[in-house]
Amino acid sequence: MRQNRTDSFRRIAGSGILATALAATAAFPALAGDVTARLATFELVATVDAAGNAVQERRDIEVVLPGSRILYRIDLANDGDEPVTAMTLDLPLADALRIDPASFASDITMTVTFAVADAPEAFAAFPELLVPTEDGGTRPATADDLGAARVMIAELATAQTAFVEYEASVR
Numbered sequence: 001m002r003q004n005r006t007d008s009f010r011r012i013a014g015s016g017i018l019a020t021a022l023a024a025t026a027a028f029p030a031l032a033g034d035v036t037a038r039l040a041t042f043e044l045v046a047t048v049d050a051a052g053n054a055v056q057e058r059r060d061i062e063v064v065l066p067g068s069r070i071l072y073r074i075d076l077a078n079d080g081d082e083p084v085t086a087m088t089l090d091l092p093l094a095d096a097l098r099i100d101p102a103s104f105a106s107d108i109t110m111t112v113t114f115a116v117a118d119a120p121e122a123f124a125a126f127p128e129l130l131v132p133t134e135d136g137g138t139r140p141a142t143a144d145d146l147g148a149a150r151v152m153i154a155e156l157a158t159a160q161t162a163f164v165e166y167e168a169s170v171r
Contacts, residue, residue, distance in 0.1 A: 034080030035087065035156060044069040044167065068170045070097070075163050076108075078156045089151040089164065092120065097168040099146050101126040108162035110153050117147030 031037060042058040049055050058071060078084055093099055095117075104112045113123035116131050124130075130138040131145050151164055 031076075031084075031087070033078065033082060033084045035076055035078050035084050037077075037089075038075045040073045040075070042071045042073070044071050064170050066170050070168050070170065071165060072168065073163055073165045075161065076153075076156060077161045078158060081158060083158055083160075084156045085154065087153045087156060089153070091149040091151065091166075093117075093147055093149065093168070096171055098143055098171055099149060100167045100169070101143060101146065101149075103167035104149070104151070104164070105166070106151075106162060106164045108153055108156065108160075108164075110151050110164065113150045113152070114141070114146050115148040115150070116141055116145045118145075120147045123148070123150050 041061055043061045043064065045057045045059050047055055047057045061070070064070065074089065101112075101114060104110070112126075114126050114129055115121065115123045116129065118132070126141070129141040129145075131141045133139055149166070153162070156162060
């Protein structure tokens with residue numbers, strides 16, 4: 001079993017995201033072991049179904065404007081002969097995006113922590129994340145303070161596929 005592998009998706013949600021990742025789907029090279037990842041982005045549009053219920057529809061991205069909601073989906077596949085354990089995905093956030101910390105979802109057990117833009121290497125669970133104030137104190141972080149997310153996956157078994165999704169809005 002492979003242990004303590006850390007792999008970064010620095011380009012997924014980095015500063016070039018509006019020019020590259022929002023285009024449609026990006027392919028990523030191998031990660032830990034034989035794990036590969038594919039990023040897909042969709043615009044989330046509020047619509048009403050035939051029964052009159054409000055629903056979120058996923059659409060291909062054509063143009064994004066301030067207020068547009070974006071869904072990021074990372075599909076992972078372990079094509080290797082061994083499980084991969086302790087895999088970490090670091091997701092820097094572009095200044096133009098506001099991430100929704102409660103929107104992270106997956107079909108695999110994961111832990112998500114966040115860092116504020118002013119301290120991008122200090123990760124904590126969102127409710128516990130603090131931001132320094134001008135008077136030397138701290139205050140609870142808000143979604144507007146976030147500068148990075150870290151997704152930790154305990155194990156991706158041999159031949160297993162999984163996804164991680166999260167939402168952001170364009171500022």
